[in-house]
Amino acid sequence: MSDLLDNKEAAQDAVLEWLNKKAKTKSKFYIKDFYKIFPDDKPRMIKKVVNKMVEDGILEYWSSGSTTMYGIKGGGIQHSSEGEN
Amino acid sequence: MAKHETPLLDQLETGPWPSFVSDLKFQAEKRAKNEEGIEFQMPVDVVEDLLGILELSFKHGRTHWKHGGIVGVFGYGGGVIGRYCDQPKNFPGVEAFHTMRVNQPAGKYYKTDYLKTLCDLWDFRGSGITNMHGSTGDIILLGTTTKQLEEIFWTLTHDMNQDLGGSGSNLRTPSDCLGQSRCEYACYDTNALVYFLTNEYQDELHRPAFPYKFKFKLDGCPNCCVASIARSDMSFIGTWKDDIRIDQDAVNKYVENDPAYPANAGAYKGSKDWGPFDLEKEVLGLCPTKCMKFENKKMFIDNANCTRCMHCINVMPRALKIGKETGLSILVGAKAPILDGAQMGSLLVPFLPVNPDNDYEEITEVIENIWDWWMEEGKNRERLGELIMRQGFQKLLEVTGIDPMPQHVSYPRTNPYIFWKEDEVPGGWERDVDEYRKHHQR
Incomplete structure (x- = not known):
């Protein structure tokens, strides 16, 4: 495990920084998108950190039923709108 | 109203x-x-x-x-x-x-x-x-x-001591047939294995970890009542290694149309007049590999050529039984036709023992090697079967550490090209030029 992923706070900050940077164009991300933040780590370790962030209420799942994506809690399109303002 | x-x-x-x-x-x-x-x-x-x-x-x-x-x-x-x-x-x-x-x-x-x-x-x-x-x-x-x-x-x-199932990019709820709890054809205890896999992979079942959905389905025998071969990314189908057990007296009872020995265990009895049981027409002639014969009131099966299709056993359950050395085959990559059309599972492991005493170690090793590869290499919303098509079955064999074997070949002679890797060739790509020049002029 890389030092970045091993340090819970630093890992969470890195995820949030990356998500905020992308926030203008996108609000929901696949699990694989997070691999870019931790290029030296195994997918299984990365998903543990990301899922922990959901448990801690920092991120939230969005699921179509067949695929699951992640976003900052409360951010982006919620169910009640479909891209409209 | x-x-x-x-x-x-x-x-x-x-x-x-x-x-x-x-x-x-x-x-x-x-x-x-x-x-x-x-x-x-x-x-x-x-x-x-x-x-x-x-x-x-x-x-x-x-x-x-x-x-x-x-x-x-x-x-x-x-x-x-x-x-x-x-x-x-x-x-x-x-x-x-x-x-x-x-x-x-x-x-x-x-x-x-x-x-x-x-x-x-x-x-x-x-x-x-x-x-x-x-x-x-x-x-x-x-x-x-x-x-x-x-x-x-x-x-x-x-x-109610009851959990939720899987959805989204999770492991989906593992699903099985009745197995040995009710069925004499079952080659392993599907209920025990599905219970083990459900508990072992709770994290994958409840928290998304994968590029897309992933399904385990377990069939106790090749009759495939759960249709795992067509509906799951990883299909566990019961099979046996040794010979089909034959009760020759019972075979003759079927041939003699003894009413206590109805074809198909009487499953279709009464739906129409099927006429007397005809061994040649209903069993021997329908064997896909033609590996059976009946001579001098004795049935012979060339077991080396049997593909475990189950037809003869289904028709004559009192005379023919699955072998005693049982286990399962693992097939991978089946899926519904969202991308690239529907795919049936491809045989990856022809036979594995089913051993609860070592926590099904042989099985979980295959599962986890495959997951590591798919999680790393699979594109977003790409099923395992699509990854296998994209990177090749050979790559799957590499990541699972399984040696190629004849059972992996579904269609022989369709690809004339063989690409060797350096570590597969004695001496690798390096060669002694002086030695070469002894036999070949510039």
Whole structure:
């Protein structure tokens, strides 16, 4: 495990920084998108950190039923709108 | 008087088959009467509105459902599928109509009091409409609101010792046949293995980890009653290594048309006059590899050429039995036709022993090697079968550490090219030029 992923706070900050940077164009991300933040780590370790962030209420799942994506809690399109303002 | 006129749906009730429309009308009426005095937590007319919006979709020729959302229960990334309708003013009862997947027990064995409790819970906190079972195998509870989700989850887990199933990019609820609990053909205990896999991979089942969905399905024998070979990313099919057991006396009873030995165990008896049993026509002639013969009142099977199709055993169950050295085969990559068309599973491991004493070590090793590869290399929304097609079956063999073998070849002589890797060639790519020049001039 890389030092970045091993340090819970630093890992969470890195995820949030990356998500905020992308926030203008996108609000929901696949699990694989997070691999870019931790290029030296195994997918299984990365998903543990990301899922922990959901448990801690920092991120939230969005699921179509067949695929699951992640976003900052409360951010982006919620169910009640479909891209409209 | 129904809340909404449904002339198009009414037509569906006129066919010769049982109709879900009739069932929904029955449920709508039951809720309206509420003879049991249930304190409904969903609008009492939820089923009426469901019929109404379905009628509207038929009329418009397009759906009025929006699927997906952020709904779920705390700590879980699967098991709840958000559903909302886009006509909430006209059909307020189904404004939110979420689906919950409940992890069915191994072999789908229930006690009636369990089913009654589940139905009572769903009448109370949901629409009362269920689907027993969904194609994943789960118990599907159709239609509830976001507010009810945690309440339902609490009751399921605390009062009923019952977990949710998988959805989204999770491991889906593993599904199996009855196996050795009821079936003499079963080559391993499917119920035990599905229970083990469900517990072993709880994290993968409840928290999304994969590029897309991943399904385990377990069949006790090659009859494949669960159709795992066609419906699961990883299919475990019971098989045997040694010879089919033959009871020659019983074979002759079938040939003599003894009434105690009906073909197919009497399964098709009475549906029409099938005439006397004909061994040649009904068994030997239908053997796909023609590996059987019957001479001088004795049946012979060339077991080396048997593909375990099960036909002869199904037709003559009192005379032929599966072998004694049993285990399972693992096939991978089956999927429905969303991308690249439907795929059947490809045989990866022809035979593995099924050993609960070492926590099925041989099986979990294969699973985890495959997951590591797919999680690393699979594209978003790419099923395992598509990754195998994209990177090649050879790559799959590499990551699982399985040596190529004849059973891996489904179609021989379709690819004349062989590419060797440096470590597969003696001496690698380096060569002694001086030695070479001794035999070849410049």
